[in-house]
Amino acid sequence: MSEVLQIDGVHHRYGASAALAGVGVTVRAGECVALLGPNGAGKTTLVGLATGLLTVQTGRVAVCGGDPRRAATRRHLGVVQQKMGFPTMLTVAELVRGAAVRAGRSAGAAGPVLTEVEITDLARRRAGKLSGGQQQRVALAMALVGDPDLLLLDEPTVGLDITSRRTFWQTIAARRDAGAGVLLTTHIVEEAAAVADHVAVLHRGRVVTADTPAGLTALLPDRTITARTVLGDGVLQALPGVRSVRRDGDRVRVATAEPEHVLRQWLGLDDGLADLRVEGAGLERALFALTGEGTEDRDIEPTEVPA
Numbered sequence: 001m002s003e004v005l006q007i008d009g010v011h012h013r014y015g016a017s018a019a020l021a022g023v024g025v026t027v028r029a030g031e032c033v034a035l036l037g038p039n040g041a042g043k044t045t046l047v048g049l050a051t052g053l054l055t056v057q058t059g060r061v062a063v064c065g066g067d068p069r070r071a072a073t074r075r076h077l078g079v080v081q082q083k084m085g086f087p088t089m090l091t092v093a094e095l096v097r098g099a100a101v102r103a104g105r106s107a108g109a110a111g112p113v114l115t116e117v118e119i120t121d122l123a124r125r126r127a128g129k130l131s132g133g134q135q136q137r138v139a140l141a142m143a144l145v146g147d148p149d150l151l152l153l154d155e156p157t158v159g160l161d162i163t164s165r166r167t168f169w170q171t172i173a174a175r176r177d178a179g180a181g182v183l184l185t186t187h188i189v190e191e192a193a194a195v196a197d198h199v200a201v202l203h204r205g206r207v208v209t210a211d212t213p214a215g216l217t218a219l220l221p222d223r224t225i226t227a228r229t230v231l232g233d234g235v236l237q238a239l240p241g242v243r244s245v246r247r248d249g250d251r252v253r254v255a256t257a258e259p260e261h262v263l264r265q266w267l268g269l270d271d272g273l274a275d276l277r278v279e280g281a282g283l284e285r286a287l288f289a290l291t292g293e294g295t296e297d298r299d300i301e302p303t304e305v306p307a
């Protein structure tokens with residue numbers, strides 16, 4: 001597989017403070033890598049180096065073998081930046097057509113991408129009238145319209161609800177399957193697990209662990225499933241994969257490292273299972289498990305269970 005992003009031994013300082021302290025990340029064609037880390041970990045700095053926005057101070061950054069500071073290399077890139085400002089008076093169609101032309105395509109390339117990202121109905125809407133989630137989708141369309149070999153997505157799903165987030169993941173996965181390499185940053189453990197082939201956990205400017213989503217999940221502390229069920233505590237406790245069972249009013253809380261496995265069995269025994277929630281361990285607890293250090297993040301997010 002060919003490498004579309006290669007980052008080796010990268011250090012980056014802002015004045016006296018080190019944002020990256022020796023990072024290596026590789027993304028190959030047809031592969032999605034998630035860079036998972038809390039605020040301040042250095043994710044945006046790393047993306048800035050890969051987009052050519054920041055100058056490499058120490059180490060090596062190559063996009064499709066080239067220097068991202070060169071315009072010819074950037075032709076390979078599609079980018080969704082964490083903080084994107086749109087010219088508010090332009091329509092969605094104008095923005096995506098403009099991005100197509102800047103990427104060396106014809107303006108007509110915009111149409112199929114609007115369909116791909118499911119914003120055809122917004123084509124005539126001015127950017128200033130878009131919701132946050134709609135803006136994220138327009139930003140994705142602008143990144144995709146040049147048919148990039150490498151997609152760099154910096155926390156692209158912040159502010160999206162879980163349904164829009166899933167649609168976003170599906171679009172990214174389809175491009176990945178069609179051969180693009182993807183680097184996606186996130187602070188949501190579940191997002192990394194859902195979309196990535198490999199996860200690099202970035203903490204204080206260093207990759208503290210790099211693994212597959214399954215490998216990472218195995219390192220993480222318990223998840224909690226909460227639900228209303230007709231099953232007794234003893235039956236739940238006996239399900240393989242269940243670590244503990246606790247009553248909480250009319251709900252039961254089940255701790256497990258294998259929520260999918262437990263739920264499959266649970267649903268088989270109780271078809272009246274209601275009010276189901278799976279709470280991820282959250283990055284805070286994951287990092288604590290991996291490094292023994294805390295962070296300032298408090299980001300334990302409840303997640304719906306995939307149907």
Ligand SMILES: Nc1ncnc2c1ncn2[C@@H]1O[C@H](COP(=O)(O)OP(=O)(O)O)[C@@H](O)[C@H]1O
Nearest residue numbers: 014018019037038039040041042043044045046
């Ligand atoms: N332009 C800048 N000037 C000074 N410090 C910065 C600048 N950008 C980022 N930093 C600092 O570098 C560190 C990494 O930031 P960043 O790459 O934005 O992390 P993340 O995207 O993971 O939140 C943080 O401590 C941040 O405060």
Ligand SMILES: [Mg+2]
Nearest residue numbers: 043044045082
């Ligand atoms: Mg950032």
